[in-house]
Amino acid sequence: MRMTTKLRIAAGALALAACTNPAGLGGDAADGAGAGTGAPAVVPGSAQDPTSAAFFQQSVGDRVFFEVDQSTLTAAGQATLDGQAAWLLTNTDYTAIIEGHADEQGTREYNLALGARRADAARAYLVSKGVAETRLRVVSYGKERPVEVCSDEACYAQNRRAVTVLAGGLTS
Amino acid sequence: MRRVMMWAFGVWMMAVAALAQGPLRIEITEGVIEPLPFAVPDFQPENAAATELARQLSRVISADLVGSGLFREIPSSAYISTPASFNAPVQYADWKAINAQALVTGAVAVNGNQVLVKFRLHDVFSDRELGAGLQFSGTADGWRRMAHKVADAVYSRITGELGYFDSRVVFVSESGPKDARRKRLAIMDYDGANVQYLTDSNALVLAPRFSATGDRVLYTSYETGFPRIYVLDVGSVQRRALENQDGTMSFAPRFHPNGRMVVYSLSVGSNTDIYAMDIGSGAATRLTSTPSIETAPSFSPDGSQIVFESDRSGSQQLYVMPSTGGEARRISFGDGRYGTPVWSPRGDLIAFTKQSRGRFHIGVMRLDGSEERLLTASFLDEGPTWSPNGRVIMFTRETQGAAGRATLYSVDITGRNLRPVQTPEGGSDPSWGPLQN
Numbered sequence: 073m074r075m076t077t078k079l080r081i082a083a084g085a086l087a088l089a090a091c092t093n094p095a096g097l098g099g100d101a102a103d104g105a106g107a108g109t110g111a112p113a114v115v116p117g118s119a120q121d122p123t124s125a126a127f128f129q130q131s132v133g134d135r136v137f138f139e140v141d142q143s144t145l146t147a148a149g150q151a152t153l154d155g156q157a158a159w160l161l162t163n164t165d166y167t168a169i170i171e172g173h174a175d176e177q178g179t180r181e182y183n184l185a186l187g188a189r190r191a192d193a194a195r196a197y198l199v200s201k202g203v204a205e206t207r208l209r210v211v212s213y214g215k216e217r218p219v220e221v222c223s224d225e226a227c228y229a230q231n232r233r234a235v236t237v238l239a240g241g242l243t244s
Numbered sequence: 245m246r247r248v249m250m251w252a253f254g255v256w257m258m259a260v261a262a263l264a265q266g267p268l269r270i271e272i273t274e275g276v277i278e279p280l281p282f283a284v285p286d287f288q289p290e291n292a293a294a295t296e297l298a299r300q301l302s303r304v305i306s307a308d309l310v311g312s313g314l315f316r317e318i319p320s321s322a323y324i325s326t327p328a329s330f331n332a333p334v335q336y337a338d339w340k341a342i343n344a345q346a347l348v349t350g351a352v353a354v355n356g357n358q359v360l361v362k363f364r365l366h367d368v369f370s371d372r373e374l375g376a377g378l379q380f381s382g383t384a385d386g387w388r389r390m391a392h393k394v395a396d397a398v399y400s401r402i403t404g405e406l407g408y409f410d411s412r413v414v415f416v417s418e419s420g421p422k423d424a425r426r427k428r429l430a431i432m433d434y435d436g437a438n439v440q441y442l443t444d445s446n447a448l449v450l451a452p453r454f455s456a457t458g459d460r461v462l463y464t465s466y467e468t469g470f471p472r473i474y475v476l477d478v479g480s481v482q483r484r485a486l487e488n489q490d491g492t493m494s495f496a497p498r499f500h501p502n503g504r505m506v507v508y509s510l511s512v513g514s515n516t517d518i519y520a521m522d523i524g525s526g527a528a529t530r531l532t533s534t535p536s537i538e539t540a541p542s543f544s545p546d547g548s549q550i551v552f553e554s555d556r557s558g559s560q561q562l563y564v565m566p567s568t569g570g571e572a573r574r575i576s577f578g579d580g581r582y583g584t585p586v587w588s589p590r591g592d593l594i595a596f597t598k599q600s601r602g603r604f605h606i607g608v609m610r611l612d613g614s615e616e617r618l619l620t621a622s623f624l625d626e627g628p629t630w631s632p633n634g635r636v637i638m639f640t641r642e643t644q645g646a647a648g649r650a651t652l653y654s655v656d657i658t659g660r661n662l663r664p665v666q667t668p669e670g671g672s673d674p675s676w677g678p679l680q681n
Binding site: 178182186189209211213216221 | 423
């Protein structure tokens, strides 16, 4: 892999690496744009840039979901984490914080502890797939940061999650 | 600044045994169905500067008493006569005629920034005063505290128990939509007055907890990006983070009654256990070591035991262990999940949150788990805190759906008198401080 550019976005939270040779990224590339083999019109850092955080979030999948009051990874969750692990092993310049979340059906303290279990389940899986422990941290938000606001299972299922949030690179 | 001085004039008769014989008596534990009728005519202004305050004082006193659920105010429109002056003889017949069993009379003088409040409590049907008159002096900005002190004295003389009106609550003030909620620490009088903010809302803050003396607050903040415990001095609003091991998360702190120790939860990897820390030295001791979740610890008033929640049985239940750790015994056995236990300041009951069949409840049980009593039911009730006299519980109620909002509520330990506490924004995670001096 050859690093060509490296830039900081304004907030300084993410180090975005642009890479001309996105090897080892599995079959499900970004939809349409940028996937062609012709002249690469990929904007570095955009969702079409397979080394970008945006690509990780949208195409690899940054989150896994859990059953009610559970922190066991589902088969779908493991598949997503397999993709995350492969990506992280390729894009070694990134570290990540894994956020554990719970739905609102629980007390605040218990949900913090449950979120820690979920985040750690994702972390442990990534480590088992070869991602260095030093690149990963976990944090639990309990039920404090829902992404869906309805009080039905459809929303709760989206909120019971562990999200891998890419952060500044190791060398940055 | 808001200090209030109190002394008795005449003889201070704290004769509880004698009170028990009198007709003016409320037994709180029995659950009051018929509130006691009382009247509190506007206090007498002793100078022109006191006119407005005289009216306001009587309104706050009335709101305290009525708000307790134990008293019912007789409106001034029913009065036959009003006292001509503070020292004029009370026309008991006029108050008996409108069935005012208790009558509170008072006077107030304002001199510059100084306020002097005097009051008497009358047992109307006995044609006599109940206890001696009292007077309080303080500064003008502390006038509400003087009203609360009068109400506490009335409550105490009639129930034989300590009051709770001159107390403060620290809580989380919430604003913004559910998926972008902003939270900041706030402190207020127990009735929602005099709200002051203790933090900004740049960092998520959770679950503030008062020390036994009300001088400090423990809370959890995400200031560093990770949950970590802070201790804040209420007077100076200075705060500092407690000792913390990098890569761990700490939350759910509560003070030991001695104010020098804190008990809290620490998450290392997937496991959450309970630890105790000496606040001064930062030395921590691990109190539980199981692979399950142990959290929400709360000390007994004598500091010898800790009640906490654990899912070691497979679901959230309540346990009690010695404050030095060691074997824990399970105390909750009902249907459902139990969390956030809090030991009553009287030592006799544990308040908790219960989740059962899709509903949340605030409840109380005895220390051995017997006599479980659910006081509330809603989509989401949680996080009880005790009034300083152990007779009222404040908690968070959150409504469901996209527009869901958190509000503080209070309820008495018999399950009566459920009422919202008015706050400027949404409110959650209340912690009720001690009766002030």
